[in-house]
Amino acid sequence: MITGKNIIGFAVVAEGTEAIRAYDPVSNVQLxxxxxxxxxxxxxxxxxxxxxxxxxxxxxxxxxxxxxxxxxxxxxxxxxxxxxxxxxxxxxxxxxxxxxxxxxxxxxxxxxxxxxxxxxxxxxxxxxxxxxxxxxxxxxxxxxxxxxxxxxxxxxxxxxxxxxxxxxxxxxxxxxxxxxxxxxxxxxxxxxxxxxxxxxxxxxxxxxxxxxxxxxxxxxxxxxxxxxxxxxxxxxxxxxxxxxxxxxxxxxxxxxxxxxxxxxxGSINPVLLLPAKLAASGATVAKQYAQSITLGTGQFCTNPGLLIALADEATAQFAAALQQELSAIAAGTMLNPGICYHYYENREQLSRRKGVETLLAGDAGAAQTKGSPALYRVHAKDFIASDELQQEVFGPAALLVVCQDDAQLQAVLTQLHGQLTGTIMAETADLQRFSDAITVLTEKVGRVIFNNVPTGVEPGYAMHHGGPFPATTDIRSxxxxxxxxxxFARPLCYQDWPPHLLPEALKDDNPLGIWRRLDGQLTKDAVRS
Incomplete structure (x- = not known):
């Protein structure tokens, strides 16, 4: 049963006179x-x-x-x-x-x-x-x-x-x-x-x-x-x-x-679309990324909002295929009216930036709290010249940056802000040719992905969901x-501390049976007197 009260420790209280109500974005009504x-x-x-x-x-x-x-x-x-x-x-x-x-x-x-x-x-x-x-x-x-x-x-x-x-x-x-x-x-x-x-x-x-x-x-x-x-x-x-x-x-x-x-x-999660990969399977990649861009109506912090590729026929065909795939995906309900409003406002601002070409802009559905897919394209020189093009458009939209040559592609990557993820879509032949560009990308992100999509974060032991500023405020976390x-912890050093007062984790006999670094070596052994 919902009471509408605050929970403060073991007390359930509501002393104030102000109140808020929740909103159902599907029915467009307040609860x-x-x-x-x-x-x-x-x-x-x-x-x-x-x-x-x-x-x-x-x-x-x-x-x-x-x-x-x-x-x-x-x-x-x-x-x-x-x-x-x-x-x-x-x-x-x-x-x-x-x-x-x-x-x-x-x-x-x-x-x-x-x-x-x-x-x-x-x-x-x-x-x-x-x-x-x-x-x-x-x-x-x-x-x-x-x-x-x-x-x-x-x-x-x-x-x-x-x-x-x-x-x-x-x-x-x-x-x-x-x-x-x-x-x-x-x-x-x-x-x-x-x-x-x-x-x-x-x-x-x-x-x-x-x-x-x-x-x-x-x-x-x-x-x-x-x-x-x-x-x-x-x-x-x-x-x-x-x-x-x-x-x-x-x-x-x-x-x-x-x-x-x-x-x-949040992040715009750049995806490096390398030429051999697009030449070999551009249509498949387009289908894959249309689903990732629109997953959850694009409302993921790992949404692939920035696609980077070289100017060639394979990239042109990929752009056309991605446009077609996105146009077939219906608008989805967004989390609340504010997010939906800002999605359309931000993508409209993006479309008016210098050099940006609109490939797809689905019908606005702000009145129904629905976000439709959108796809934009810009040349690398305009992307490099405009820091605003790196602003996140939170929703099912992506910007394709087209580079004239390898050097310009590397310049785009060098210009990038810190990101949660960076993805490389590549064939074996791409990896050697673009090794320097890949190195630059890894310096900008907290997680680097190979031949997959960034959406989906596994909460396990090896996962790192963070990245350089402005993706997070602490690159290490x-x-x-x-x-x-x-x-949510800090180091505390005990020097010449009475043995019986030491925390369990630091006692000689290792009562917790945990791995510790003893004289520089990882071990579960007790400290020998």
Whole structure:
């Protein structure tokens, strides 16, 4: 049952008089429930509870936190069809997509439970004392990762489950030992409340401290900015637009004590279409990329929005084939009216840029919150001259950049901003000829893909979902996969510490049985006296 109230630790409250409502982008109607906007007092209570909870939650064992995450997963599944139905209503995404996303959310929680049990994520390092070393003895020095404190999470609009209330940011922050405060996304407040209730139940069942999790609702940027500037917040996870992400980052730099901001802000995900590949299978590649460009109505942070190729007959044929494939794909429902409006506004601005040719512009469907495919072409010299052509058009649109020669192609790649992904579509013959260009592309991205599409991110151990600015605010971090946990931890070094007071991960006998670096070597062995 949806109450429209804020969840602050174990309390469910609604003290304010302001409220928001959710919107169904398929039916183009507001949903009936109202959701109370959090007051300043509620914000302060949530942060205060989180700070108090941190004192005990940080000391929970890896097994206790693993069970907590698994219990959250169980409670999410127990919500059943009402969760799926509500998420579909608030996002316009099809039931099959949401069903799969629910399982991805559950799988992420279980993944971090496994990471906790395996234990090596803490990066335990031990340099035992060498009192007899000459000319100077060595102290006993040990280091590991420890949690930061209360983490603020901003969910994404395009993944209302997997990148949202119990998504990767929340799961990894809780796994690392940090309380979490979620600023509910305005597009899916009902979905948020259902998931937040599941987390609340799991926290109570597992004996977690009051304040280990809170969820607050707000309208516009006011609540987010209030939370970002609150001195009790120790780190931030964000998934969304460049404008919102940089606003959060800028606000944090103005704090008396800046904190880490891990903002994933989208990308145009360049695709390098090399000539031998297009000559051999251009029609197949066109079909493949038409599906990728329009997947989820183009509302993926890994949507291939930039295609780069040489000016030749194979590229001309590819462009014609891609145009035909895209024209056969019907307009799809977008996540909310604002996203739909900006999609058409941004693609119209793109079409008016110098040198840009419109190959396809499907009928505008803003009134019905539907986004139609679009394809544009520009010569490399105009692309290089206009930084605006690198702005993301969030939706089912792509820009084809045509280069006169190899040198111009490399110049285009050199000009690129930081990206989440870069893709190379190539035959063996292309790889040697364009090896320098491929090297340049790898320097611009967080994930490089060969002969596939960038859409689709596997939340496993090897995945890196990040990239150089402006794709993210921290080139070293990932928001997907096992390594996401280290964002919300910091190194702490213990020197000559009493053995009985050391954390379990650093004790001589290795009671957790984890991999540690002992005198420079990875081992599970105990420290020999």
């Amino acid at each position: 009936p429930e109202t959701f109370a906007v959090a007051t300043t007092a509620e914000v302060n209570l949530a942060v205060s509870k989180a700070a108090t909870a941190f004192k005990t939650y940080r000391l929970t064992t890896p097994e206790q936190r693993a069970v907590f995450l698994e219990t959250i997963a169980t409670e999410i599944l127990a919500l059943g069809d009402p969760l799926l139905e509500r998420t579909v209503a608030e996002s316009g995404l099809p039931l099959g997509r949401i069903t799969g996303e629910r399982m991805r959310t559950v799988s992420q929680l279980r993944l971090f439970a496994s990471i906790l049990r395996e234990g090596s994520w803490v990066e335990a390092v031990i340099d035992p004392a060498q009192p007899d070393r000459t000319p100077l003895p060595r102290a006993d020095i040990r280091k590991m990762l420890v949690p930061l404190g209360p983490v603020l999470v901003f969910p994404a609009s395009n993944f209302p489950l997997a990148f949202s209330t119990a998504g990767g940011d929340t799961a990894s922050a809780l796994a690392a030992g940090n309380p979490v405060i979620v600023k509910a996304h305005e597009s899916h407040p009902g979905t948020n409340e259902l998931i937040a209730t599941a987390i609340l139940k799991a926290a109570q069942q597992c004996g977690m401290p009051d304040g280990v999790f809170s969820s607050l609702t707000g309208a516009g940027p006011a609540l987010g900015q209030q939370l970002v500037k609150h001195p009790g917040i120790r780190a931030i996870g964000f998934t969304g637009s460049f404008k919102a992400g940089t606003a959060i980052f800028d606000a944090v730099t103005q704090r008396p004590e800046p904190i880490p901001v891990y903002a994933e802000m 990932t928001s997907v996969g096992a390594s996401a946990i280290v964002r």
